[in-house]
Amino acid sequence: MEISADFDLMITNGTVITMAEAGIIPDGLVLIKDGAIVWVGPRADSTPTLNAVRTIDAAGGFILPGLINTHVHAPMTCFRGLSDDQPLMRWLEDYIFPAEARFVTPEMTYLGAKLAILEMIASGTTTFADGYFCEDGVVKAALEAGIRAMPAQGVVDFPAPGVSDPARNVTVAQEFLSRWQGVSDLVHPAVFCHSCYTCGPDTLQRAKDLARRQNTLFFIHLAETKDEVSMLQQAHGVTPVRYLKQLGILDRSTVGVHLIHIDEADIADLAMTGTAVASAPESNMKLASGVAPVVKMLAQGLRLGLGTDGCASNNDLDMLAEMDTMAKLHKVTCGDPTVLPAEQVVSLATIEAARVLGLDDRIGSLEMGKRADLIVLEINRPHLTPVYHPYSALVFAARGSDVRHVIIDGRVVYDNYAFTTLDAKAVMAEVTSLAGKIGAGLNIS
Amino acid sequence: MEISADFDLMITNGTVITMAEAGIIPDGLVLIKDGAIVWVGPRADSTPTLNAVRTIDAAGGFILPGLINTHVHAPMTCFRGLSDDQPLMRWLEDYIFPAEARFVTPEMTYLGAKLAILEMIASGTTTFADGYFCEDGVVKAALEAGIRAMPAQGVVDFPAPGVSDPARNVTVAQEFLSRWQGVSDLVHPAVFCHSCYTCGPDTLQRAKDLARRQNTLFFIHLAETKDEVSMLQQAHGVTPVRYLKQLGILDRSTVGVHLIHIDEADIADLAMTGTAVASAPESNMKLASGVAPVVKMLAQGLRLGLGTDGCASNNDLDMLAEMDTMAKLHKVTCGDPTVLPAEQVVSLATIEAARVLGLDDRIGSLEMGKRADLIVLEINRPHLTPVYHPYSALVFAARGSDVRHVIIDGRVVYDNYAFTTLDAKAVMAEVTSLAGKIGAGLNIS
Numbered sequence: 001m002e003i004s005a006d007f008d009l010m011i012t013n014g015t016v017i018t019m020a021e022a023g024i025i026p027d028g029l030v031l032i033k034d035g036a037i038v039w040v041g042p043r044a045d046s047t048p049t050l051n052a053v054r055t056i057d058a059a060g061g062f063i064l065p066g067l068i069n070t071h072v073h074a075p076m077t078c079f080r081g082l083s084d085d086q087p088l089m090r091w092l093e094d095y096i097f098p099a100e101a102r103f104v105t106p107e108m109t110y111l112g113a114k115l116a117i118l119e120m121i122a123s124g125t126t127t128f129a130d131g132y133f134c135e136d137g138v139v140k141a142a143l144e145a146g147i148r149a150m151p152a153q154g155v156v157d158f159p160a161p162g163v164s165d166p167a168r169n170v171t172v173a174q175e176f177l178s179r180w181q182g183v184s185d186l187v188h189p190a191v192f193c194h195s196c197y198t199c200g201p202d203t204l205q206r207a208k209d210l211a212r213r214q215n216t217l218f219f220i221h222l223a224e225t226k227d228e229v230s231m232l233q234q235a236h237g238v239t240p241v242r243y244l245k246q247l248g249i250l251d252r253s254t255v256g257v258h259l260i261h262i263d264e265a266d267i268a269d270l271a272m273t274g275t276a277v278a279s280a281p282e283s284n285m286k287l288a289s290g291v292a293p294v295v296k297m298l299a300q301g302l303r304l305g306l307g308t309d310g311c312a313s314n315n316d317l318d319m320l321a322e323m324d325t326m327a328k329l330h331k332v333t334c335g336d337p338t339v340l341p342a343e344q345v346v347s348l349a350t351i352e353a354a355r356v357l358g359l360d361d362r363i364g365s366l367e368m369g370k371r372a373d374l375i376v377l378e379i380n381r382p383h384l385t386p387v388y389h390p391y392s393a394l395v396f397a398a399r400g401s402d403v404r405h406v407i408i409d410g411r412v413v414y415d416n417y418a419f420t421t422l423d424a425k426a427v428m429a430e431v432t433s434l435a436g437k438i439g440a441g442l443n444i445s
Numbered sequence: 446m447e448i449s450a451d452f453d454l455m456i457t458n459g460t461v462i463t464m465a466e467a468g469i470i471p472d473g474l475v476l477i478k479d480g481a482i483v484w485v486g487p488r489a490d491s492t493p494t495l496n497a498v499r500t501i502d503a504a505g506g507f508i509l510p511g512l513i514n515t516h517v518h519a520p521m522t523c524f525r526g527l528s529d530d531q532p533l534m535r536w537l538e539d540y541i542f543p544a545e546a547r548f549v550t551p552e553m554t555y556l557g558a559k560l561a562i563l564e565m566i567a568s569g570t571t572t573f574a575d576g577y578f579c580e581d582g583v584v585k586a587a588l589e590a591g592i593r594a595m596p597a598q599g600v601v602d603f604p605a606p607g608v609s610d611p612a613r614n615v616t617v618a619q620e621f622l623s624r625w626q627g628v629s630d631l632v633h634p635a636v637f638c639h640s641c642y643t644c645g646p647d648t649l650q651r652a653k654d655l656a657r658r659q660n661t662l663f664f665i666h667l668a669e670t671k672d673e674v675s676m677l678q679q680a681h682g683v684t685p686v687r688y689l690k691q692l693g694i695l696d697r698s699t700v701g702v703h704l705i706h707i708d709e710a711d712i713a714d715l716a717m718t719g720t721a722v723a724s725a726p727e728s729n730m731k732l733a734s735g736v737a738p739v740v741k742m743l744a745q746g747l748r749l750g751l752g753t754d755g756c757a758s759n760n761d762l763d764m765l766a767e768m769d770t771m772a773k774l775h776k777v778t779c780g781d782p783t784v785l786p787a788e789q790v791v792s793l794a795t796i797e798a799a800r801v802l803g804l805d806d807r808i809g810s811l812e813m814g815k816r817a818d819l820i821v822l823e824i825n826r827p828h829l830t831p832v833y834h835p836y837s838a839l840v841f842a843a844r845g846s847d848v849r850h851v852i853i854d855g856r857v858v859y860d861n862y863a864f865t866t867l868d869a870k871a872v873m874a875e876v877t878s879l880a881g882k883i884g885a886g887l888n889i890s
Contacts (some may be wrong), residue, residue: 007500054877077827080833081831083786085786085787086782119828122826128823150554161862193627213539285774286772286773286780290780291777315837316841316842318828320765321769321844327731329774329777331733332731332734332736332774335735336733337530337533337731338530340530341529341530342529360780380873381567382869383564383567383761383763383845385560386876386880387526387880388525388527388880389883389889392526397525397760399844402846415478420742428826429829431830432830434831437494
């Protein structure tokens with residue numbers, strides 16, 4: 001074949017896990033120009049005299065699509081481990097809500113998002129869907145870091161950080177969208193209604209209308225706890241899913257987060273409306289919320305992607321660890337070791353996650369024409385030796401710290417374990433200082 | 446206080462997590478001489494003019510007891526990821542048993558154990574209880590690496606690697622004990638009967654008698670699957686636990702591994718006899734064996750420790766990851782976020798695990814007089830920032846790769862991320878070469 005001999009970046013000497021039709025390419029090569037993948041294939045098929053501005057030697061490791069985290073509250077890194085092992089309501093009411101009321105500011109979300117992005121980049125995440133308040137801080141952090149993001153402004157029917165008057169909640173979201181839509185190819189602003197029990201029907205519908213008008217996604221925590229289901233049943237006589245369906249909110253641009261306590265009819269409603277799902281198993285386990293019927297949802301053809309949730313309920317943002325837990329949790333709860341095989345789990349963190357976010361035309365797999373979001377994983381380590389199957393090694397043995405290079409939109413943002421866009425040391429020092437104030441403020445020893 | 450000013454090793458500038466009465470010491474100091482801990486306490490309480498052969502600066506990180514893995518099959522690192530996502534019997538009969546029959550040799554167990562020990566050391570494990578065939582290889586690897594180990598020779602009633610005549614199974618175990626007992630303070634040889642369904646009652650009793658005579662531990666996989674319980678019920682009309690009790694095998698020197706499918710009466714029998722338990726949640730999840738009633742067993746006062754199981758069913762030996770999964774799995778399956786709080790989970794991988802192995806007089810906590818088995822964890826990393834509670838950071842955010850120094854019996858075996866006793870590169874290359882032959886032999890593409 002013929003290849004133009006002028007590229008920005010060449011990644012070579014690794015096993016390319018494309019998550020596309022090409023499957024796994026044992027000794028592969030990826031060529032990047034202007035932020036896009038212009039060629040991917042076996043090294044043997046490429047022109048011998050390639051000429052790239054820079055070449056990354058994958059040293060026999062894995063080259064794969066950047067991981068896509070479909071649900072996170074990035075600023076909550078500042079609350080990582082603030083309170084664990086508590087009953088859900090005590091956790092929320094004694095720790096998280098007071099901490100949020102007192103300490104969430106535009107500066108805090110910017111700082112916490114930078115810390116989250118450092119952690120995400122260092123563990124191979126190249127795109128994240130976020131939902132929080134003062135979401136401008138998350139956008140700014142993402143732009144500064146050069147990470148792809150879908151930051152969604154939070155909407156609730158009570159005073160929230162940055163939205164002292166709840167009557168303005170949807171307006172604030174609208175202003176957020178106006179401010180950031182079209183500003184960068186990397187940032188896709190969206191809307192995040194916290195839940196059916198913190199937003200009334202009018203708010204839900206107005207927020208969804210806004211998302212529709214602005215052609216963006218609408219996220220909502222949905223059927224996360226048994227209490228939520230009871231509440232909706234008592235107030236409206238229907239399940240949370242059916243409630244949103246009746247309100248006209250379920251469609252292909254709505255992403256339901258968690259979907260744990262749902263029945264067959266709910267799954268059918270999600271399938272019929274094309275609603276997508278973000279599943280965050282570690283958070284659901286740690287908070288004892290329950291186990292989402294992921295295998296059943298996938299069997300009904302739902303678009304479903306993996307997420308970590310925020311650091312107050314996980315407590316990390318490591319998608320490789322989350323993949324491992326996702327597979328194991330559903331094997332044991334289904335009583336069937338064949339469910340969620342490794343390759344499928346990798347897809348839930350890459351191409352399927354891209355489908356959930358409606359970005360699969362540009363990211364999620366290594367294919368010609370897609371944006372160059374990819375990671376290089378070091379495998380020359382005891383815990384990754386030997387490799388019989390790359391998917392198995394990724395899901396059941398690799399961890400975030402094996403990520404060696406991260407490229408987003410063609411730019412190397414993590415280079416041989418070093419950050420190139422953010423000052424990690426400064427961010428960590430600032431968060432540690434803030435955490436001292438938070439701990440003192442909440443009387444945490 | 447007065448301290449003799451002559452130490453082999455001083456570890457300073459870190460938070461000491463003692464897992465003893467002293468609790469957590471924010472700015473602590475550990476002094477080591479002749480392989481023992483001779484002092485641990487606040488740095489401010491120590492003599493200002495300390496004089497040690499070497500000082501390790503923990504750089505603000507955590508200093509804690511080395512982790513203790515109560516159940517592993519070290520040589521099976523050679524089969525890591527050989528076959529996943531399979532029904533249990535197909536996994537065993539089409540992959541693991543044929544691989545073991547053809548490829549388990551004294552050279553293979555030595556090589557596989559070296560790889561396992563590299564992985565364990567690099568993720569903070571300083572003691573492991575092993576069970577396999579050709580167990581001499583594991584002992585040799587442990588001695589070479591300088592890791593503390595309880596290697597148990599496998600016993601089954603069919604021809605096994607190194608034991609072609611099953612009539613000699615207990616004799617081979619006896620010879621193993623004779624060969625290695627008393628050879629090194631680091632190695633505690635033991636006996637491992639595979640299970641109640643692979644060993645007849647006579648074998649079980651003779652193996653237990655051997656262990657009793659030699660004053661060592663007896664390990665056995667117990668109540669791991671529903672099939673095992675049905676089999677025992679059909680053959681003997683009792684549960685696996687009751688069966689062993691009737692055979693006189695349950696006592697304080699027996700460690701039952703897994704204990705998943707058990708009832709209240711079984712737990713009472715385990716408690717009454719003082720039998721200890723090794724629980725390996727990730728393996729139980731991946732093989733869909735089930736969820737052990739760990740919370741109930743702990744409530745009955747059983748000695749219970751954490752283990753990883755072998756690499757064919759996990760697929761890693763990372764105890765920090767296993768701690769995270771242990772906590773989360775039981776929270777969600779009990780429907781209660783307060784069970785297995787972080788501090789307790791750390792104890793299951795340190796002092797409680799030492800109790801399971803009967804080694805709590807010498808390891809499992811940082812106390813004066815105990816052997817110096819400890820690790821230093823780097824916390825100056827995005828995913829470990831901030832730290833509100835050290836136990837929470839350890840269980841819910843740290844991972845094996847955060848371990849920076851490992852000291853066993855006073856010897857630094859992992860020094861600023863570098864192995865000092867084994868040649869990791871050579872071991873990995875040898876295992877990769879062997880895996881090529883195993884894959885080809887089993888027709889694995």
